[in-house]
Amino acid sequence: xxxxxxxxxxxxxxxxxxxxxxxxxxxxxxxxxxxxxxxxxxxxxxxxxxxxxxxxxxxxxxxxxxxxxxxxxxxxxxxxxxxxxxxxxxxxxxxxxxxxxxxxxxxxxxxxxxxxxxxxxxxxx
Numbered sequence: 001x002x003x004x005x006x007x008x009x010x011x012x013x014x015x016x017x018x019x020x021x022x023x024x025x026x027x028x029x030x031x032x033x034x035x036x037x038x039x040x041x042x043x044x045x046x047x048x049x050x051x052x053x054x055x056x057x058x059x060x061x062x063x064x065x066x067x068x069x070x071x072x073x074x075x076x077x078x079x080x081x082x083x084x085x086x087x088x089x090x091x092x093x094x095x096x097x098x099x100x101x102x103x104x105x106x107x108x109x110x111x112x113x114x115x116x117x118x119x120x121x122x123x124x125x
Contacts, residue, residue, distance in 0.1 A: 035115075037115075038114050038115045038116050039053070039055060039072050039114075041113070041114035041115055042055045042070060042110060042111065042114035042116060043055055044114075045057075045110045045113060045114060047059075048110065053071065053072045053073050054069055054070065054071050054072065055069070055070045055072075056068065056069045056070070057107075057110075058082070059103055059106075061100075061103075062100070064081065064100070065081070065082040065083075065084070066079055066080060066081055066082060066094075066099065066103060067079075067080040067082050067091060068080075068103070068107055070107075070111070070116070070120075075117075075120045075123065076120065076123055076125045077107060077111075077120060077121045077123070078093060078125065079093065079094050079095075079096065079099045080092065080093055080094065081093075081094045081098075096122070104121060107121050108121045
């Protein structure tokens with residue numbers, strides 16, 4: 001999977017679906033506290049962008065496109081499958097079991113490099 005350099009919507013939109021950064025939502029049981037510097041470190045990794053208390057990166061490969069989001073307030077990672085631009089569809093959340101293993105490993109490595117516990121990637125939301 002390669003980091004997708006093209007923009008997929010604006011910083012508040014994935015495809016055509018609006019979403020929130022998770023601010024004000026209760027923390028998941030066992031969620032780690034993440035500092036601003038750790039979130040900024042994640043934003044410094046290839047392709048990641050920080051938006052408030054969340055960070056996102058876009059990947060494409062083998063004909064599939066994904067948006068991956070990390071939410072600091074509750075220490076969770078969500079995967080979205082992004083349809084082709086000409087499909088006219090909305091991005092949809094996907095189960096981890098449907099996400100290619102190399103992409104999941106890359107996300108865990110990015111979290112680890114930023115000082116965030118990589119096990120949050122495995123946490124069920």
